[in-house]
Amino acid sequence: MSAADVVRVLKERGETVAAAESLTAGLVTAELTSVPGSSAVVRGGLVVYATDLKHTLAGVDATLLAEHGAVHPEVARQLAEGARERCGATWGLGLTGVAGPDPQDGVGPGTVHIGLSGPSGTSVRSLTLGGGRDEVRKSSTTAALNLLRDHLKIPVE
């Protein structure tokens, strides 16, 4: 299972993880902490469902949110950096996107941006996911864990 691999490798490396989540609203931290013993590596997270909380809780630039809306690669980048910094973790994940069924800020369902911030910097992966609301949220969670797996060089089974 993807989360168990991530927890095991982080534990071996003595590293920790946190997440700032919009569309997944806690699914990433819930999935990571489904693994027994995950308290050694999971710091916590910020669920920033309302747009203003992306600024107040995670430190995303308010002008960026006002000008481009919440669903933007740069928002994912700043969410990842905010999660890492405010939760004091080695790695920070940031997720923003549209789960549907309705569009948000002029962006259609299935558009998702995932940021990963670590010791060497921050990168963003943008995806267009199919399926309904539940599927988009689950696929986004898996994609976030896969982004971290890639950076930790964990082979995909």
Place this chain on the structure above:
Amino acid sequence: MSAADVVRVLKERGETVAAAESLTAGLVTAELTSVPGSSAVVRGGLVVYATDLKHTLAGVDATLLAEHGAVHPEVARQLAEGARERCGATWGLGLTGVAGPDPQDGVGPGTVHIGLSGPSGTSVRSLTLGGGRDEVRKSSTTAALNLLRDHLKIPVE
């Protein structure tokens, strides 16, 4: 479904909800936001898995945490109040407990405290839940939604 009822009634009342979660680590906000249109009532949340984040993110008294550990009714109360205040919601839920398999801070698996803070004050419900790690986390999530249902006077089906 429990979450759908809560979202519907909060929408009717023009009220909002947020959560500060330890053992459930995002399951409560994830469950609430599984409902389409929940963005009208779910503000967000704080996932405070590490003990120090209960203080820094949610404002739980550091002396309380040092003296009594993280699994205590008063911690649940302060988590609920922290969620309500820091996320700017009408209702704040706070969850702390031991999912297991190992005890934490000298408390056995299945011990869970859930706080609910609202316009008229804060109350705490303490539970002893059976089952393994997954079951304790799921039952805690359901219990938190039921606590809110009770205060919103939604009949249990």
